[in-house]
Amino acid sequence: MNTLNPQDILEKIKKDDIRPRAKWFFVLEHAVLWIPGAIVTLVGGVAVAGMFYSGFNSGWEYREFTHDSLLNFFIDAVPFVWIISFGLFSSLIVRALRTTHSGYRLSAGRILLSSVTASILLGGLIYLADDTYKADSFIRYSVHTREKAIWDTPTQGRLLGVVEKIENKMISVKDQKGEVWSVDISQASTTTLPFVKIGEPIRIVGTTTEDDDFVACRVFPWGIGGVEVPNQKRNNKINIMPKQKVSTDCEEVLKTSKHFNRERN
Amino acid sequence: MAEVSNTLLLTDEELAALSVSDTVYFGELIRRYSDTLIRYVLRRSHATREDAEDIVQNSFIKMYRNINDFDSTLKFSSWAYRITHNETIDWYRKKQSRPQLYIGNEDENIFDSIASDINIEKEIINKEIKKEIENIIQTLDPKYQEIISLRFFEDKNYDEIADILQIPPGTVAIRLSRAKKLLKEKLANYL
Numbered sequence: 462m463n464t465l466n467p468q469d470i471l472e473k474i475k476k477d478d479i480r481p482r483a484k485w486f487f488v489l490e491h492a493v494l495w496i497p498g499a500i501v502t503l504v505g506g507v508a509v510a511g512m513f514y515s516g517f518n519s520g521w522e523y524r525e526f527t528h529d530s531l532l533n534f535f536i537d538a539v540p541f542v543w544i545i546s547f548g549l550f551s552s553l554i555v556r557a558l559r560t561t562h563s564g565y566r567l568s569a570g571r572i573l574l575s576s577v578t579a580s581i582l583l584g585g586l587i588y589l590a591d592d593t594y595k596a597d598s599f600i601r602y603s604v605h606t607r608e609k610a611i612w613d614t615p616t617q618g619r620l621l622g623v624v625e626k627i628e629n630k631m632i633s634v635k636d637q638k639g640e641v642w643s644v645d646i647s648q649a650s651t652t653t654l655p656f657v658k659i660g661e662p663i664r665i666v667g668t669t670t671e672d673d674d675f676v677a678c679r680v681f682p683w684g685i686g687g688v689e690v691p692n693q694k695r696n697n698k699i700n701i702m703p704k705q706k707v708s709t710d711c712e713e714v715l716k717t718s719k720h721f722n723r724e725r726n
Numbered sequence: 727m728a729e730v731s732n733t734l735l736l737t738d739e740e741l742a743a744l745s746v747s748d749t750v751y752f753g754e755l756i757r758r759y760s761d762t763l764i765r766y767v768l769r770r771s772h773a774t775r776e777d778a779e780d781i782v783q784n785s786f787i788k789m790y791r792n793i794n795d796f797d798s799t800l801k802f803s804s805w806a807y808r809i810t811h812n813e814t815i816d817w818y819r820k821k822q823s824r825p826q827l828y829i830g831n832e833d834e835n836i837f838d839s840i841a842s843d844i845n846i847e848k849e850i851i852n853k854e855i856k857k858e859i860e861n862i863i864q865t866l867d868p869k870y871q872e873i874i875s876l877r878f879f880e881d882k883n884y885d886e887i888a889d890i891l892q893i894p895p896g897t898v899a900i901r902l903s904r905a906k907k908l909l910k911e912k913l914a915n916y917l
Contacts, residue, residue: 464764465779467756470786471749479791481746487795562797565892 497557498564501550502579508547509584520608523681526619526666527611537607551576612664612683613637620644620665620675621683624657632657634665634675642675649677656682738802745793752793756786759803763810769827769879770814770872781817785810804889807880811872811890827863827871827879836878843878844910855913862912870905877902 558564612621622634630647662683745752
Protein backbone atom coordinates (compact mmCIF):
# COMPACT_ATOMS: atom_id res chain seq x y z
CA MET A 462 0.00 0.00 0.00
CA ASN A 463 1.33 3.41 -0.94
CA THR A 464 1.68 5.67 2.07
CA LEU A 465 2.84 8.49 -0.13
CA ASN A 466 0.10 9.44 -2.51
CA PRO A 467 1.57 10.16 -5.97
CA GLN A 468 -1.32 12.52 -6.60
CA ASP A 469 -0.34 14.67 -3.61
CA ILE A 470 3.19 15.10 -4.98
CA LEU A 471 1.91 15.85 -8.48
CA GLU A 472 -0.47 18.45 -7.05
CA LYS A 473 2.37 20.05 -5.11
CA ILE A 474 4.42 20.14 -8.32
CA LYS A 475 1.52 21.82 -10.09
CA LYS A 476 0.70 24.20 -7.26
CA ASP A 477 4.33 25.35 -6.81
CA ASP A 478 4.71 25.55 -10.60
CA ILE A 479 7.72 23.24 -10.50
CA ARG A 480 8.99 22.48 -13.98
CA PRO A 481 11.84 20.32 -15.23
CA ARG A 482 14.96 22.37 -15.85
CA ALA A 483 15.79 22.69 -19.53
CA LYS A 484 18.17 20.22 -21.10
CA TRP A 485 20.58 22.98 -22.17
CA PHE A 486 21.01 23.93 -18.51
CA PHE A 487 22.45 20.51 -17.76
CA VAL A 488 24.51 20.42 -20.95
CA LEU A 489 26.06 23.73 -19.89
CA GLU A 490 26.52 22.57 -16.30
CA HIS A 491 28.38 19.43 -17.42
CA ALA A 492 30.48 21.42 -19.87
CA VAL A 493 31.49 23.74 -17.01
CA LEU A 494 32.40 20.73 -14.88
CA TRP A 495 34.85 19.59 -17.55
CA ILE A 496 36.65 22.94 -17.55
CA PRO A 497 38.83 22.23 -14.48
CA GLY A 498 39.81 18.89 -16.01
CA ALA A 499 40.70 20.57 -19.28
CA ILE A 500 42.72 23.28 -17.51
CA VAL A 501 44.56 20.71 -15.43
CA THR A 502 45.38 18.66 -18.54
CA LEU A 503 46.58 21.80 -20.30
CA VAL A 504 48.77 22.82 -17.38
CA GLY A 505 50.01 19.24 -17.22
CA GLY A 506 50.88 19.53 -20.91
CA VAL A 507 52.84 22.72 -20.27
CA ALA A 508 54.62 21.00 -17.38
CA VAL A 509 55.56 18.13 -19.70
CA ALA A 510 56.79 20.63 -22.30
CA GLY A 511 58.89 22.10 -19.48
CA MET A 512 60.25 18.65 -18.69
CA PHE A 513 61.13 18.10 -22.33
CA TYR A 514 62.78 21.49 -22.51
CA SER A 515 64.64 20.94 -19.29
CA GLY A 516 65.66 17.44 -20.35
CA PHE A 517 66.91 18.44 -23.77
CA ASN A 518 68.54 21.68 -22.67
CA SER A 519 70.21 20.73 -19.45
CA GLY A 520 73.59 21.28 -21.00
CA TRP A 521 74.38 17.71 -21.98
CA GLU A 522 76.82 19.14 -24.47
CA TYR A 523 78.76 20.99 -21.81
CA ARG A 524 78.51 18.34 -19.13
CA GLU A 525 82.24 17.75 -19.06
CA PHE A 526 82.83 21.44 -18.39
CA THR A 527 80.14 21.91 -15.78
CA HIS A 528 80.02 18.74 -13.68
CA ASP A 529 82.72 16.47 -12.41
CA SER A 530 80.55 13.37 -12.44
CA LEU A 531 77.65 12.06 -14.44
CA LEU A 532 75.67 11.51 -11.24
CA ASN A 533 76.00 15.16 -10.21
CA PHE A 534 74.93 16.18 -13.68
CA PHE A 535 71.80 14.01 -13.48
CA ILE A 536 70.92 15.33 -10.04
CA ASP A 537 71.17 18.86 -11.44
CA ALA A 538 69.45 18.04 -14.72
CA VAL A 539 66.35 16.29 -13.37
CA PRO A 540 63.56 18.88 -13.65
CA PHE A 541 62.15 18.38 -10.16
CA VAL A 542 59.99 21.49 -10.36
CA TRP A 543 58.23 20.20 -13.43
CA ILE A 544 57.95 16.66 -12.19
CA ILE A 545 56.38 17.85 -8.93
CA SER A 546 54.04 20.30 -10.67
CA PHE A 547 53.04 17.59 -13.14
CA GLY A 548 52.35 15.23 -10.25
CA LEU A 549 50.28 17.86 -8.46
CA PHE A 550 48.21 18.73 -11.51
CA SER A 551 47.69 15.09 -12.36
CA SER A 552 46.26 14.40 -8.94
CA LEU A 553 44.03 17.48 -9.20
CA ILE A 554 42.52 16.08 -12.36
CA VAL A 555 41.20 13.09 -10.43
CA ARG A 556 39.22 15.45 -8.24
CA ALA A 557 38.11 17.52 -11.22
CA LEU A 558 36.88 14.56 -13.24
CA ARG A 559 35.17 12.92 -10.29
CA THR A 560 32.76 15.85 -10.25
CA THR A 561 31.64 15.24 -13.81
CA HIS A 562 28.55 13.34 -14.90
CA SER A 563 30.03 9.85 -14.98
CA GLY A 564 33.58 10.60 -13.91
CA TYR A 565 32.95 8.92 -10.56
CA ARG A 566 32.90 5.54 -12.28
CA LEU A 567 36.52 5.85 -13.33
CA SER A 568 39.20 4.68 -10.96
CA ALA A 569 41.89 7.15 -9.91
CA GLY A 570 44.45 5.02 -11.77
CA ARG A 571 42.53 5.16 -15.03
CA ILE A 572 41.92 8.91 -14.74
CA LEU A 573 45.60 9.51 -13.97
CA LEU A 574 46.76 7.30 -16.82
CA SER A 575 44.48 9.13 -19.26
CA SER A 576 45.57 12.50 -17.90
CA VAL A 577 49.26 11.62 -18.01
CA THR A 578 48.90 10.31 -21.58
CA ALA A 579 46.98 13.42 -22.67
CA SER A 580 49.47 15.73 -20.96
CA ILE A 581 52.49 13.94 -22.46
CA LEU A 582 50.99 14.14 -25.94
CA LEU A 583 50.02 17.76 -25.43
CA GLY A 584 53.39 18.60 -23.88
CA GLY A 585 55.19 16.95 -26.79
CA LEU A 586 53.09 18.95 -29.22
CA ILE A 587 53.75 22.22 -27.38
CA TYR A 588 57.46 21.47 -27.31
CA LEU A 589 57.63 20.55 -30.98
CA ALA A 590 55.28 23.26 -32.23
CA ASP A 591 56.99 26.06 -30.34
CA ASP A 592 59.98 26.05 -32.63
CA THR A 593 61.04 29.59 -31.87
CA TYR A 594 60.65 29.18 -28.11
CA LYS A 595 58.18 32.04 -27.89
CA ALA A 596 55.33 30.43 -26.02
CA ASP A 597 57.30 28.54 -23.45
CA SER A 598 59.63 31.25 -22.25
CA PHE A 599 58.27 30.95 -18.71
CA ILE A 600 58.91 27.22 -18.81
CA ARG A 601 62.52 27.89 -19.65
CA TYR A 602 62.96 30.34 -16.83
CA SER A 603 64.16 27.77 -14.31
CA VAL A 604 66.39 26.05 -16.84
CA HIS A 605 68.08 29.28 -17.81
CA THR A 606 68.35 30.55 -14.26
CA ARG A 607 70.17 27.36 -13.41
CA GLU A 608 72.32 27.59 -16.52
CA LYS A 609 73.22 31.18 -15.76
CA ALA A 610 74.24 30.26 -12.24
CA ILE A 611 76.41 27.42 -13.53
CA TRP A 612 78.13 29.59 -16.14
CA ASP A 613 78.65 32.61 -13.94
CA THR A 614 81.58 30.96 -12.19
CA PRO A 615 84.85 32.26 -13.68
CA THR A 616 86.94 30.79 -10.87
CA GLN A 617 85.59 27.38 -11.82
CA GLY A 618 86.52 27.94 -15.44
CA ARG A 619 83.16 29.07 -16.76
CA LEU A 620 82.33 32.56 -17.90
CA LEU A 621 79.12 33.91 -19.36
CA GLY A 622 78.90 37.33 -20.92
CA VAL A 623 78.36 39.54 -23.95
CA VAL A 624 81.21 40.27 -26.37
CA GLU A 625 82.01 43.99 -26.27
CA LYS A 626 85.24 44.24 -28.21
CA ILE A 627 87.40 42.05 -30.43
CA GLU A 628 91.09 42.84 -30.83
CA ASN A 629 93.26 40.20 -32.47
CA LYS A 630 93.19 37.26 -30.09
CA MET A 631 91.84 39.22 -27.15
CA ILE A 632 88.19 39.94 -26.57
CA SER A 633 86.35 41.95 -23.92
CA VAL A 634 83.37 40.22 -22.33
CA LYS A 635 80.93 41.87 -19.97
CA ASP A 636 79.57 39.32 -17.48
CA GLN A 637 76.15 39.27 -15.80
CA LYS A 638 77.37 41.45 -12.95
CA GLY A 639 78.63 44.10 -15.37
CA GLU A 640 82.30 43.23 -14.88
CA VAL A 641 84.36 43.38 -18.05
CA TRP A 642 86.80 40.52 -18.59
CA SER A 643 89.76 40.47 -20.97
CA VAL A 644 89.67 37.06 -22.52
CA ASP A 645 92.59 35.51 -24.34
CA ILE A 646 91.16 33.38 -27.12
CA SER A 647 94.46 32.50 -28.73
CA GLN A 648 94.31 29.00 -27.31
CA ALA A 649 90.64 28.47 -28.02
CA SER A 650 89.50 25.83 -30.44
CA THR A 651 89.05 27.35 -33.86
CA THR A 652 85.80 25.45 -34.35
CA THR A 653 84.19 27.47 -31.59
CA LEU A 654 85.53 30.91 -32.56
CA PRO A 655 82.81 31.72 -35.12
CA PHE A 656 80.52 32.42 -32.18
CA VAL A 657 82.64 35.38 -31.11
CA LYS A 658 80.75 38.39 -32.45
CA ILE A 659 80.30 41.81 -30.92
CA GLY A 660 77.02 42.07 -29.03
CA GLU A 661 76.51 38.30 -28.86
CA PRO A 662 76.20 36.49 -25.52
CA ILE A 663 78.70 33.65 -25.23
CA ARG A 664 79.78 31.05 -22.72
CA ILE A 665 83.48 30.42 -22.34
CA VAL A 666 85.36 27.47 -20.89
CA GLY A 667 88.82 28.36 -19.70
CA THR A 668 90.63 29.58 -16.66
CA THR A 669 91.26 32.78 -14.77
CA THR A 670 94.77 34.17 -14.64
CA GLU A 671 96.77 35.85 -11.90
CA ASP A 672 95.77 39.22 -13.42
CA ASP A 673 92.10 38.37 -13.15
CA ASP A 674 91.86 37.93 -16.88
CA PHE A 675 90.56 34.84 -18.57
CA VAL A 676 92.15 32.38 -20.95
CA ALA A 677 89.61 30.62 -23.15
CA CYS A 678 89.93 27.15 -24.53
CA ARG A 679 86.40 26.87 -25.82
CA VAL A 680 83.77 29.41 -26.77
CA PHE A 681 80.13 28.48 -27.19
CA PRO A 682 77.07 30.56 -27.99
CA TRP A 683 74.81 31.25 -25.01
CA GLY A 684 71.56 31.71 -26.76
CA ILE A 685 70.76 28.16 -27.69
CA GLY A 686 67.07 28.63 -27.76
CA GLY A 687 67.67 31.06 -24.96
CA VAL A 688 65.76 34.14 -23.96
CA GLU A 689 68.54 36.34 -25.24
CA VAL A 690 67.91 35.26 -28.81
CA PRO A 691 64.24 34.35 -28.87
CA ASN A 692 64.13 33.92 -32.59
CA GLN A 693 66.89 31.39 -32.56
CA LYS A 694 65.55 28.36 -34.40
CA ARG A 695 65.77 25.14 -32.52
CA ASN A 696 67.27 23.41 -35.56
CA ASN A 697 70.28 25.70 -35.38
CA LYS A 698 71.16 24.19 -32.10
CA ILE A 699 72.07 20.90 -33.70
CA ASN A 700 74.57 22.56 -36.01
CA ILE A 701 76.31 24.64 -33.42
CA MET A 702 76.64 22.08 -30.67
CA PRO A 703 80.20 21.04 -29.97
CA LYS A 704 80.42 17.36 -30.75
CA GLN A 705 84.10 16.73 -30.24
CA LYS A 706 85.75 16.06 -26.91
CA VAL A 707 87.94 18.63 -25.21
CA SER A 708 91.15 18.93 -27.20
CA THR A 709 94.48 18.08 -25.64
CA ASP A 710 95.35 21.78 -25.89
CA CYS A 711 92.29 22.77 -23.93
CA GLU A 712 92.99 20.16 -21.30
CA GLU A 713 96.46 21.62 -20.98
CA VAL A 714 95.01 25.09 -20.49
CA LEU A 715 92.67 23.80 -17.82
CA LYS A 716 95.39 21.80 -16.10
CA THR A 717 97.69 24.79 -15.81
CA SER A 718 94.98 26.73 -14.03
CA LYS A 719 95.43 26.53 -10.29
CA HIS A 720 91.94 28.02 -9.85
CA PHE A 721 90.23 25.49 -12.06
CA ASN A 722 92.03 22.54 -10.51
CA ARG A 723 91.38 23.75 -7.01
CA GLU A 724 87.64 24.13 -7.61
CA ARG A 725 87.30 20.82 -9.38
CA ASN A 726 89.16 18.96 -6.69
CA MET B 727 -3.04 13.24 -20.76
CA ALA B 728 -1.75 9.67 -20.70
CA GLU B 729 -3.94 6.82 -19.58
CA VAL B 730 -2.69 5.28 -16.34
CA SER B 731 -3.20 1.77 -17.73
CA ASN B 732 -0.73 2.54 -20.53
CA THR B 733 1.99 3.47 -18.10
CA LEU B 734 2.08 0.05 -16.46
CA LEU B 735 3.81 -1.54 -19.44
CA LEU B 736 6.53 1.06 -19.67
CA THR B 737 9.99 0.70 -18.16
CA ASP B 738 11.22 3.14 -15.53
CA GLU B 739 13.58 4.71 -18.02
CA GLU B 740 10.78 5.17 -20.58
CA LEU B 741 8.59 6.72 -17.90
CA ALA B 742 11.40 9.09 -16.94
CA ALA B 743 11.77 10.21 -20.56
CA LEU B 744 8.03 10.75 -20.92
CA SER B 745 7.70 12.56 -17.58
CA VAL B 746 9.05 15.75 -19.14
CA SER B 747 5.91 16.10 -21.24
CA ASP B 748 3.30 14.60 -18.91
CA THR B 749 3.33 14.34 -15.12
CA VAL B 750 1.11 11.25 -15.23
CA TYR B 751 4.18 9.21 -16.21
CA PHE B 752 6.06 10.69 -13.29
CA GLY B 753 3.14 9.74 -11.05
CA GLU B 754 3.69 6.13 -12.04
CA LEU B 755 7.36 6.39 -11.05
CA ILE B 756 6.31 7.77 -7.67
CA ARG B 757 3.88 4.87 -7.27
CA ARG B 758 6.60 2.35 -8.11
CA TYR B 759 9.29 3.74 -5.85
CA SER B 760 7.75 5.61 -2.91
CA ASP B 761 7.50 2.64 -0.54
CA THR B 762 10.95 1.30 -1.41
CA LEU B 763 12.54 4.69 -0.87
CA ILE B 764 10.69 5.36 2.38
CA ARG B 765 11.93 1.98 3.68
CA TYR B 766 15.45 2.93 2.59
CA VAL B 767 15.27 6.27 4.42
CA LEU B 768 13.92 4.59 7.53
CA ARG B 769 16.77 2.08 7.47
CA ARG B 770 19.37 4.77 6.97
CA SER B 771 18.04 6.97 9.73
CA HIS B 772 16.11 7.18 12.94
CA ALA B 773 13.69 9.47 11.18
CA THR B 774 10.02 9.17 11.99
CA ARG B 775 7.73 7.80 9.32
CA GLU B 776 6.51 11.35 8.71
CA ASP B 777 10.07 12.67 8.30
CA ALA B 778 10.91 9.81 5.95
CA GLU B 779 7.85 10.63 3.82
CA ASP B 780 8.93 14.28 3.68
CA ILE B 781 12.46 13.29 2.65
CA VAL B 782 11.11 11.04 -0.11
CA GLN B 783 8.59 13.65 -1.27
CA ASN B 784 11.39 16.22 -1.55
CA SER B 785 13.47 13.64 -3.39
CA PHE B 786 10.70 13.09 -5.95
CA ILE B 787 10.35 16.83 -6.47
CA LYS B 788 14.12 17.03 -7.07
CA MET B 789 13.90 14.12 -9.47
CA TYR B 790 11.15 15.86 -11.40
CA ARG B 791 13.00 19.16 -11.52
CA ASN B 792 16.15 17.40 -12.76
CA ILE B 793 14.49 14.79 -14.92
CA ASN B 794 16.30 16.17 -17.99
CA ASP B 795 19.58 15.37 -16.25
CA PHE B 796 18.69 11.71 -15.88
CA ASP B 797 21.42 9.71 -17.59
CA SER B 798 19.62 6.99 -19.53
CA THR B 799 22.69 4.75 -19.27
CA LEU B 800 21.90 4.48 -15.56
CA LYS B 801 19.03 2.54 -14.05
CA PHE B 802 16.32 4.90 -12.91
CA SER B 803 16.27 3.15 -9.54
CA SER B 804 19.98 3.99 -9.01
CA TRP B 805 19.31 7.63 -9.81
CA ALA B 806 16.28 7.69 -7.50
CA TYR B 807 18.30 6.08 -4.70
CA ARG B 808 21.14 8.57 -5.27
CA ILE B 809 18.86 11.57 -4.93
CA THR B 810 17.11 10.11 -1.92
CA HIS B 811 20.46 9.19 -0.36
CA ASN B 812 21.69 12.77 -0.78
CA GLU B 813 18.42 14.14 0.55
CA THR B 814 18.76 11.90 3.62
CA ILE B 815 22.33 13.13 4.18
CA ASP B 816 21.06 16.74 3.95
CA TRP B 817 18.36 15.92 6.49
CA TYR B 818 21.04 14.58 8.82
CA ARG B 819 23.11 17.70 8.39
CA LYS B 820 20.15 19.84 9.30
CA LYS B 821 19.58 17.68 12.37
CA GLN B 822 23.33 17.83 13.08
CA SER B 823 23.50 14.11 13.63
CA ARG B 824 25.27 11.30 11.82
CA PRO B 825 23.58 8.61 9.72
CA GLN B 826 23.11 5.23 11.34
CA LEU B 827 21.78 2.02 9.91
CA TYR B 828 18.53 0.97 11.53
CA ILE B 829 17.43 -2.63 11.18
CA GLY B 830 13.69 -3.17 11.47
CA ASN B 831 11.76 -6.33 12.25
CA GLU B 832 10.98 -6.82 8.57
CA ASP B 833 14.71 -7.19 7.89
CA GLU B 834 15.10 -10.43 9.90
CA ASN B 835 16.06 -12.58 6.91
CA ILE B 836 18.84 -10.15 6.02
CA PHE B 837 20.93 -11.65 8.82
CA ASP B 838 21.10 -14.98 6.97
CA SER B 839 22.39 -13.18 3.92
CA ILE B 840 25.03 -11.32 5.93
CA ALA B 841 26.02 -14.52 7.75
CA SER B 842 26.43 -16.40 4.50
CA ASP B 843 28.50 -13.57 3.04
CA ILE B 844 30.95 -13.53 5.94
CA ASN B 845 31.07 -17.35 6.06
CA ILE B 846 29.13 -17.91 9.25
CA GLU B 847 26.78 -20.87 9.41
CA LYS B 848 23.16 -19.81 9.40
CA GLU B 849 22.30 -22.33 12.10
CA ILE B 850 24.28 -20.49 14.76
CA ILE B 851 22.63 -17.15 14.02
CA ASN B 852 20.36 -16.84 17.03
CA LYS B 853 18.52 -13.83 18.37
CA GLU B 854 21.46 -12.76 20.48
CA ILE B 855 23.89 -12.88 17.55
CA LYS B 856 21.43 -10.95 15.39
CA LYS B 857 21.29 -8.23 18.00
CA GLU B 858 25.07 -8.22 18.14
CA ILE B 859 25.34 -7.93 14.35
CA GLU B 860 22.99 -4.97 14.48
CA ASN B 861 25.05 -3.35 17.25
CA ILE B 862 28.31 -3.92 15.41
CA ILE B 863 26.93 -2.51 12.15
CA GLN B 864 25.86 0.60 14.02
CA THR B 865 29.39 1.11 15.35
CA LEU B 866 30.90 0.94 11.86
CA ASP B 867 31.96 4.04 9.99
CA PRO B 868 28.98 5.52 8.07
CA LYS B 869 30.73 4.81 4.75
CA TYR B 870 30.69 1.09 5.62
CA GLN B 871 27.13 1.25 6.94
CA GLU B 872 25.84 2.72 3.69
CA ILE B 873 27.57 0.02 1.66
CA ILE B 874 26.12 -2.72 3.89
CA SER B 875 22.73 -1.10 3.70
CA LEU B 876 22.72 -0.96 -0.09
CA ARG B 877 24.26 -4.41 -0.61
CA PHE B 878 22.28 -6.46 1.89
CA PHE B 879 19.14 -4.49 2.63
CA GLU B 880 18.46 -2.95 -0.77
CA ASP B 881 19.99 -5.89 -2.68
CA LYS B 882 21.99 -3.66 -5.01
CA ASN B 883 24.93 -4.93 -7.05
CA TYR B 884 28.35 -3.24 -7.10
CA ASP B 885 27.61 -1.16 -10.21
CA GLU B 886 24.32 0.07 -8.79
CA ILE B 887 25.97 0.96 -5.48
CA ALA B 888 28.70 2.80 -7.41
CA ASP B 889 26.04 4.79 -9.27
CA ILE B 890 24.10 5.58 -6.11
CA LEU B 891 27.10 6.68 -4.04
CA GLN B 892 28.98 8.10 -7.05
CA ILE B 893 32.18 6.22 -6.34
CA PRO B 894 34.15 3.80 -8.58
CA PRO B 895 32.93 0.15 -8.48
CA GLY B 896 36.41 -0.83 -7.27
CA THR B 897 35.97 1.38 -4.22
CA VAL B 898 32.60 -0.27 -3.54
CA ALA B 899 34.29 -3.69 -3.59
CA ILE B 900 37.08 -2.53 -1.26
CA ARG B 901 34.69 -0.89 1.20
CA LEU B 902 32.37 -3.87 1.26
CA SER B 903 35.25 -6.24 1.79
CA ARG B 904 36.57 -4.09 4.67
CA ALA B 905 33.11 -3.79 6.18
CA LYS B 906 32.65 -7.57 6.12
CA LYS B 907 36.12 -8.11 7.57
CA LEU B 908 35.38 -5.68 10.41
CA LEU B 909 32.02 -7.34 11.01
CA LYS B 910 33.59 -10.79 11.13
CA GLU B 911 36.42 -9.68 13.44
CA LYS B 912 34.04 -8.04 15.87
CA LEU B 913 31.66 -10.99 15.75
CA ALA B 914 34.45 -13.46 16.49
CA ASN B 915 33.99 -12.88 20.22
CA TYR B 916 30.40 -14.06 20.08
CA LEU B 917 30.87 -17.20 17.98
